[in-house]
Amino acid sequence: QVELVQSGGELKTPGASARVSCQPSGYTFNTYGINWVRQAPGQGLEWMGWITPSNGNTNIAQKFLGRLTLTTDTSTATIYMDLTRLTSDDTAVYYCARTQVLDYWGQGSFVLVSS
Amino acid sequence: QSALAQPASVSGSPGQSITIACIGSSGDVGSYNLVSWFQQYPGKVPKLIVYEGHKRPSGVSNRFSGSKSGNTASLTISGLQADDEADYYCCSYAGSNSFVFGGGTKVTVL
Numbered sequence: 001q002v003e004l005v006q007s008g009g010e011l012k013t014p015g016a017s018a019r020v021s022c023q024p025s026g027y028t029f030n031t032y033g034i035n036w037v038r039q040a041p042g043q044g045l046e047w048m049g050w051i052t053p054s055n056g057n058t059n060i061a062q063k064f065l066g067r068l069t070l071t072t073d074t075s076t077a078t079i080y081m082d083l084t085r086l087t088s089d090d091t092a093v094y095y096c097a098r099t100q101v102l103d104y105w106g107q108g109s110f111v112l113v114s115s
Numbered sequence: 116q117s118a119l120a121q122p123a124s125v126s127g128s129p130g131q132s133i134t135i136a137c138i139g140s141s142g143d144v145g146s147y148n149l150v151s152w153f154q155q156y157p158g159k160v161p162k163l164i165v166y167e168g169h170k171r172p173s174g175v176s177n178r179f180s181g182s183k184s185g186n187t188a189s190l191t192i193s194g195l196q197a198d199d200e201a202d203y204y205c206c207s208y209a210g211s212n213s214f215v216f217g218g219g220t221k222v223t224v225l
Contacts, residue, residue, distance in 0.1 A: 033212065044217070044219040045153070045161065045219070046216060047206070047214040047215060050212040050213065059211055097161075100212075100214075101151050101163065101167065102153070102163060103163050103166065103172065105160045105161060106160075107160060108160060
């Protein structure tokens with residue numbers, strides 16, 4: 001069965017960077033694109049970006065340009081999300097979700113930005 | 116990219132039908148048949164309940180139905196049940212592998 005397993009939560013200080021990983025299983029890794037979505041406490045879902053694992057092409061939401069990098073490691077079939085220059089506004093649960101219909105989601109990774 | 120517009124809350128009595136609108140633009144909802152709807156319980160992962168505007172994943176109740184007219188997508192929940200009480204989000208493809216979510220709608224079963 002399809003699963004997307006994410007890395008654990010992190011505590012970061014303002015100005016630091018956060019890395020969240022997403023490791024899909026149950027299907028051929030390169031077949032489908034992956035979205036990154038976040039949800040701040042008590043808030044709605046926010047689309048951050050997309051990566052096509054087969055070629056590494058990405059599309060980053062305007063809001064995150066210059067701060068968000070999405071990469072893949074095909075040797076371990078893992079997708080990474082790196083967000084830099086963190087502020088308290090980046091405190092959120094970060095999700096990876098598969099395909100253009102976001103059919104399968106990771107379990108979420110909580111990133112807390114606090115001094 | 117502006118968020119899709121959803122009502123903040125919708126309520127209904129058990130057995131009734133409710134409809135949640137998701138208003139986009141010609142750049143997203145109006146141009147693509149790629150609107151998804153998600154159900155989310157507090158503290159849980161969003162669950163896909165409708166995709167490509169009107170299709171249901173396997174295992175999703177047929178009480179959930181989606182439609183689209185112009186720049187507006189809609190989710191209808193018929194035969195409202197207590198466990199339908201949750202947050203619902205729409206999401207539309209907006210071209211070039213970009214997406215936009217609605218602000219979410221809290222459904223309350225009276």
